[in-house]
Each structure stands twice: as C-alpha cells, then as structure tokens.
Amino acid sequence: MKLNNKTILVTGGTGSFGQKFVQTVLKYHSPKKIIVFSRDELKQYEMQRRFIKYGKLLRFFIGDIRDLTRVKTALNSHVDIVIHTAALKQVPTAEYNPFETIKTNVLGTQNIVEACLASDVTKMIALSTDKACAPTNLYGSSKLAADKLVISANNIKGAKDIKFSIVRYGNVIGSRGSVLPLFQEYKNKGYFPITDTRMTRFNMTLEYGVKFVINCMDKMMGGEIFVPKLRAYKITDLARAINPKNKHKIVGIRPGEKIHEELITARESGDTMDLKGEYIILPNFTHLDWNLSDFLKIYKKYKPKKCVDGFSYTSDNKELLKIKDLTKLIKEYNTKNPH
Numbered sequence: 001m002k003l004n005n006k007t008i009l010v011t012g013g014t015g016s017f018g019q020k021f022v023q024t025v026l027k028y029h030s031p032k033k034i035i036v037f038s039r040d041e042l043k044q045y046e047m048q049r050r051f052i053k054y055g056k057l058l059r060f061f062i063g064d065i066r067d068l069t070r071v072k073t074a075l076n077s078h079v080d081i082v083i084h085t086a087a088l089k090q091v092p093t094a095e096y097n098p099f100e101t102i103k104t105n106v107l108g109t110q111n112i113v114e115a116c117l118a119s120d121v122t123k124m125i126a127l128s129t130d131k132a133c134a135p136t137n138l139y140g141s142s143k144l145a146a147d148k149l150v151i152s153a154n155n156i157k158g159a160k161d162i163k164f165s166i167v168r169y170g171n172v173i174g175s176r177g178s179v180l181p182l183f184q185e186y187k188n189k190g191y192f193p194i195t196d197t198r199m200t201r202f203n204m205t206l207e208y209g210v211k212f213v214i215n216c217m218d219k220m221m222g223g224e225i226f227v228p229k230l231r232a233y234k235i236t237d238l239a240r241a242i243n244p245k246n247k248h249k250i251v252g253i254r255p256g257e258k259i260h261e262e263l264i265t266a267r268e269s270g271d272t273m274d275l276k277g278e279y280i281i282l283p284n285f286t287h288l289d290w291n292l293s294d295f296l297k298i299y300k301k302y303k304p305k306k307c308v309d310g311f312s313y314t315s316d317n318k319e320l321l322k323i324k325d326l327t328k329l330i331k332e333y334n335t336k337n338p339h
Contacts, residue, residue, distance in 0.1 A: 002218070003025055003029035003030070003031050003081075003214075004029060004030040004031070005030065005031070005032045006031050006032055006080040006081055007031070007032045007033045007034075007035070007077060007078055007079050007080050007081075008025065008031055008033070008034050008035070008079070008080065008081045008082075008083065009034075009035040009037055009061075009074060009075065009077075009079045009081070009082050009083070010022065010034065010035070010036055010037065010082075010083045010085060011037045011038070011065055011082070011083070011084045011085055011086035011112060012037075012038055012065075012084075012085040012086030012087065013035075013036030013037055013038050013047075013085070014036060014038045014040055014043035014044055014046075014047050015038075015085055015086075016172065016175045016206060017085050017127065017172070017175075017206065017209060017210065018036065018038075018083075018085055019047060019050075020206045020207065020209075020210050021083060021085075021210045021213070022034055022036065022047075022051065022058065023051075024207075024210045024211070024214070025214075026051070026054055026057070026058070031057070033056075033057060033058075033059060033077070034057065034058050034059070035059045035060075035061050035074060035077060035079065036058065036059070036060050036061065037061045037063055037065075037071075037074050037086075038061075038062070038063075038086065039062065039063065039064045041062055044060045044062065047060070048060055059077075061074050064108075065086050065104065065108035065109070065111055065112055066103050066104060066107060066108050066111065067111070068111040068114060068115065071111050071112060071115040072115045072118060072119070074115075075115050075116065075118075075119040075120075075121060076119065078120050079119060079120065079121050080120070080121065080122055080123070081121065081122070081123045081124070081125075081217065082112065082116055082121050082123070082124040082125070083125055083127075083213065084109065084112050084124065084125070084126040084127065084150075085126075085127045086104070086108065087104060087105050087108075087127075087143065087146075088100065088101050088104045088105055088139070088142075089129075089139065090139070091131070091137050091139050091254060091255075091256055091257065092254060092255075094137065094138045094139035094142065095137060095138055095139075095255060095256060098138050101138055101139065101142050102142055105139075105142035105143060105145075105146050106142050106145045106146055106149070109126065109146035109149050109150065110149050112124070112126075113149055113150060113153045113164070116153075116162060116164075117153065117156070117157060117160065117162065121162055122161055122162055122163070123162070123163050123165075123217055123220065124150070124153075124162065124163070124164050124165075125164075125165050125166070125167060125213060125216060125217055125220065126146065126147070126150045126164075126165075126166050126167070127166075127167055127169075127213070128143055128146070128147050128166050128167065128168040128169075128225070129143050129168065129169070129170070130168065130169070130170040130171075130202065130261040130262055130263050131143060131258075132144040132146075132147055132168065133168065133262040133263055133264065133265055133268075134262055134265050134267075136256050136257075136258060137255065137256025137257070138256070139256070140256070147166050147168075147225070150164050150165070150166055151164065151165075151166060151223055151225070151283055154222045154223045154283070154290065162222075163220055163221065163222030163223075164222055164223070165216065165220040165221075165222055165223065165224045165225070165226065166224070166225040166226065167212065167213050167216055167225075167226045168225050168226065168227050168263060168281075169202070169204055169209060169212070169227065169228055169230070169263070170201065170202035170204065170230065170261040170263060170315065171201045171202055171203065171204065171261065172204050172205070172206055172209055173203055173204065173205055173206075173329060173333060174205075174206070174333045174337060175206065179201065179235060179238065180238070180330070180333065183238060183239055183242050184242065186246070187242055187243050187246070188243070189246070190246060190247060191246050191247040191248065191249045192239040192242075192243075192246050192247075192248055192249065193249055193251045194235060194236060194239065194248045194249065194250055194251065195235070195250075195251055195252060195253045195254065195257065196235075196250070196252075196253050196259055197235075197236055197248070197250070198259050199234070199235040199236075199253075199259050199260070200232050200233065200234050200235065200259070200260050200261070200314075200315040200316050200320070201232060201233060201235065201261055201315055202230045202231075202232045202261050202263070202315045203230060203231055203232060203233055203321060203329070204228065204230050205329075208228070209228075212226070212228050212278075219298060219299065221290060221294065221295060221298060222290065223282070223283035223290050224280050224281065224282065224283070225280070225281035226278060226279075226280055227263045227264055227278060227279040227280070227281065227313065228277070228278050229277055229278055229279065230263075231319045231320070231321050231325075232261070232315035232316070232317055232319065232320055232321065233320055233321040233325075233326055234320060236248060237320075237321070237322070237323050237326055238326050240323055241323045241326035241327045241330055242330060259316075260314045260315045260316040261314060261315040262312065262313070262314050262315075263279075263313045263314070264279060264281065264307075264311070264312055264313035265312055266309075266310045266311065266312045268281050269307050269308065269309055269310055269311040269312065270309055271283075271284050272306070272307040272311065273295075273299075273304040273305065273306060273307065274304065274305050274306070274307050275299060275302040275303065275304045276302050276303060277302075278302075279307070279313065280299075280304070282295065
C-alpha cells in the first residue's frame with residue numbers, strides 16, 4: 001500500500017491494533033500525518049510519550065465516535081484513509097450494557113461512514129470480528145449491523161471517489177481480554193480455568209493483522225469482506241504449552257460464547273472467493289462501480305476461485321497448531337511483552 005504522503009485517521013487508535021498499526025506505518029512508510037482518534041486521554045498521553053520522536057507527524061484527537069460533529073471535525077484535516085477499529089468488544093460487557101453497545105458499535109460506525117462521505121476520504125476499512133459471523137451474542141450482532149452499514153455505504157456514495165471494505169478476523173494472540181494473558185496469570189496457581197475442553201480458537205499475531213489490513217487497503221475495490229487464512233489451536237493445548245503440570249478446571253461457557261470460531265458461514269459460501277493467503281466475501285448486491293469481471297482482473301495474480309456451495313471456515317479445522325508451535329508463540333509473545 002502506498003501510504004507515502006497520505007493522511008490517515010485511526011479510530012480507537014490507542015488500542016492494541018491501533019498502536020501496532022501506527023508503529024508499523026511510521027516505521028515502514030512515509031505518511032503525511034497520522035491522526036489517533038480516541039476518547040481516553042491517559043492512553044493518548046502515554047502513546048504520545050512513546051512516539052515523541054515523530055513530533056507533529058502524529059496527532060492526537062480526543063473524541064467519541066458517537067459524536068458525529070466531532071468525527072466530522074477530525075476528518076476536516078484532509079484525511080485520505082480511515083481505519084475504523086473503535087468498538088466495545090467484551091462479550092459480557094455488551095450483554096450487560098446493550099444500549100451503550102449499540103450506540104458505539106452501530107451508531108458510532110454510522111457516524112464514521114457519514115463523516116467519510118462528507119469529507120475527502122478515499123478509503124475506509126473497518127475491523128470486524130468472527131463474532132459477527134452467525135452471531136450468538138449482542139457484541140457479534142452489533143458488529144454484523146456495523147459491517148452491513150460499511151458495505152452498503154458503497155451504494156450511496158454517488159460520484160464520490162471513495163471505497164468502503166471490511167477485514168474480518170478472529171482472536172489476536174495476547175490481545176487484551178484474550179485467553180493467553182488470562183492463562184499467564186494462572187500459570188503458577190496449579191490450575192487453568194477451561195470453559196470447554198472442545199474449544200478451539202484461530203491464531204493471529206498483531207503484526208500479521210496489521211500487515212493484512214495494509215495489504216487489503218492496497219487492492220480493495222469497495223464492498224469486500226477480507227478474511228485471512230489462519231491456523232487454529234485447542235484451548236487445552238494452549239494451557240499445556242504454558243504449564244503442562246496445571247490441572248484443568250472446567251468453568252463452563254460464557255453466555256453467547258461459541259465452541260469454535262467462525263469466519264465464513266455456509267450461507268456466505270456462494271459469495272466467497274478463495275485466494276492465496278485469504279478469502280474474500282463479495283458483496284451480494286450490485287452497485288454502479290462493482291462487477292465480477294473487474295474483481296477477477298484486479299485479483300488475477302492471486303488466482304481467485306469460487307468456494308464450493310456449503311463451504312464454511314471455522315477454527316475446528318485440520319490445521320491445528322501443535323503444543324510445540326504454541327510454546328514457540330508464547331515465548332515470542334513473552335519476549336515482546338515482558339512482565
């Protein structure tokens with residue numbers, strides 16, 4: 001992706017993904033400016049100190065995506081690209097605070113879309129989640145609604161030169177709220193709290209996620225849902241990789257939690273293309289600037305082929321990581337995140 005001389009705004013920019021994205025772009029590209037948009041002044045202050053050497057190249061903008069006026073003000077700085085990561089992401093929190101979840105995840109995303117349409121933005125890519133795929137909880141349902149808003153924005157852009165797409169992926173190893181930091185806390189307590197011994201999760205590093213998003217920005221037509229091809233692991237194997245001597249205490253599945261992560265449902269198989277390293281779910285509507293022949297031309301070098309009807313992509317697959325693979329991943333994580 002040619003990010004040189006581009007102004008980029010990242011919503012939720014002080015989060016795990018946002019910070020890694022900013023770090024990567026500043027290291028490997030030459031942007032004109034990066035704007036970190038978030039509502040946490042402490043995290044912005046800490047991030048500003050961390051990146052102090054970049055000076056005015058990195059700007060910090062206090063605001064909430066629920067506030068359309070504030071979002072529009074942030075985009076008045078001739079922003080070229082928007083990366084939308086801001087959301088309420090904890091499943092139990094969303095279940096207990098449904099009004100707040102809808103305001104942030106759905107109405108907040110609508111505000112981002114409307115502000116982009118009213119500005120000079122040319123590309124907007126939103127981060128989604130496996131939980132938006134056949135959702136079983138409010139968080140997933142709110143993200144599915146948000147995804148629909150982003151994809152359908154391609155229908156109402158008129159003559160504007162702007163594209164809207166989605167990146168959908170699962171668990172980021174070591175991210176806040178994920179199972180690895182939790183298990184690390186229990187490493188020397190004699191047991192691990194296991195929700196279900198059958199449970200599997202996709203594995204993806206933060207570095208890979210950022211690289212994937214940047215690559216998707218480079219080739220997006222608008223309307224695609226990009227899904228990376230990932231390996232997965234059993235929760236019990238992760239526990240054994242951290243401490244094989246600990247016992248496994250079954251605590252039960254949380255409300256709305258799935259045994260296996262889903263990234264593509266059988267219902268979506270008819271719209272899904274299989275490419276090297278990724279899947280792309282095509283928009284199941286027709287708008288003026290999108291057609292299959294253009295897609296096949298743009299993605300020709302990736303040799304796309306249509307997935308068979310009934311295909312689904314879940315973490316319960318044959319590409320499961322072994323304990324030795326997980327041990328290596330944990331070692332790399334601990335090296336980068338010393339306690």
